[in-house]
Amino acid sequence: MTPLAIIGGTGLTQLSELSIIKRHKINTPYGSPSADFIVGELNEIQVVFLARHGNPHKLPPHKINYRANLWGLKQLGVEQIIAVAAVGGISSSMVPSQIAIPDQIIDYTYGRLHSFFEDSEYPVTHIDFTYPYSQNLRSQLILAAAKINLPITPFGTYGCTQGPRLETAAEIIRMEKDGCDLVGMTGMPEASLAKELKIDYAALSVVANWAAGKAEGEITMADIEHNLEAGMANVTHLLKTFISLHKTSGN
Numbered sequence: 001m002t003p004l005a006i007i008g009g010t011g012l013t014q015l016s017e018l019s020i021i022k023r024h025k026i027n028t029p030y031g032s033p034s035a036d037f038i039v040g041e042l043n044e045i046q047v048v049f050l051a052r053h054g055n056p057h058k059l060p061p062h063k064i065n066y067r068a069n070l071w072g073l074k075q076l077g078v079e080q081i082i083a084v085a086a087v088g089g090i091s092s093s094m095v096p097s098q099i100a101i102p103d104q105i106i107d108y109t110y111g112r113l114h115s116f117f118e119d120s121e122y123p124v125t126h127i128d129f130t131y132p133y134s135q136n137l138r139s140q141l142i143l144a145a146a147k148i149n150l151p152i153t154p155f156g157t158y159g160c161t162q163g164p165r166l167e168t169a170a171e172i173i174r175m176e177k178d179g180c181d182l183v184g185m186t187g188m189p190e191a192s193l194a195k196e197l198k199i200d201y202a203a204l205s206v207v208a209n210w211a212a213g214k215a216e217g218e219i220t221m222a223d224i225e226h227n228l229e230a231g232m233a234n235v236t237h238l239l240k241t242f243i244s245l246h247k248t249s250g251n
């Protein structure tokens with residue numbers, strides 16, 4: 001099977017079903033990654049797991065060293081990444097605790113170190129980013145969800161905000177007009193850095209809450225945690241199914 005990594009976000013600081021084989025502490029030319037890279041077995045297949053916010057969860061989205069994380073995964077030979085992250089639901093189909101597999105991105109972040117191609121040692125490079133996610137990996141995840149009858153939304157435009165605060169209601173109205181179905185804070189520059197390193201990348205977005213102004217009242221951490229708990233159980237089931245399908249197809 002193609003060497004696979006799972007990046008876990010809020011609500012997925014560790015993969016409890018992973019039987020751990022090794023931990024790699026990697027220093028990169030870009031600094032320290034969020035945490036040790038954990039190599040373990042899930043459904044008898046080796047995967048690398050990285051806690052995006054550190055373990056324990058301590059790094060806010062704008063402080064994550066995305067370049068070090070991606071560089072470290074490349075050093076470990078990873079060729080595919082499934083990125084799990086909590087999001088807010090903007091479109092009516094993006095119901096809390098459900099999973100979406102987005103197909104597009106709009107980037108609203110600023111000030112993040114977002115490219116490997118910025119030093120004079122590299123020629124100026126403009127990667128193609130028309131389709132930010134790997135269509136192949138997305139299709140396989142959609143197939144795995146169908147296999148276990150897990151209702152997911154198999155598309156959607158992910159809007160990446162700077163955080164760490166949540167958005168205003170007006171910002172969400174603007175994002176909706178822009179075409180965003182989901183809002184999160186960590187999808188960029190993670191996706192484009194993966195593309196720069198030629199690593200296939202797909203996202204499992206777990207809806208933690210209705211985005212600002214989409215439901216009555218304030219968004220509370222308690223609600224987010226409650227919805228994520230339900231969603232993450234499905235993520236683990238989906239990942240295990242994806243791996244077992246992968247194993248039999250020999251991909």
Ligand code: HPA
Nearest residue numbers: 086087088183184185208
């Ligand atoms: N906005 C941005 N990021 C998020 C949200 C949200 O509402 N919920 C979970 N991550």
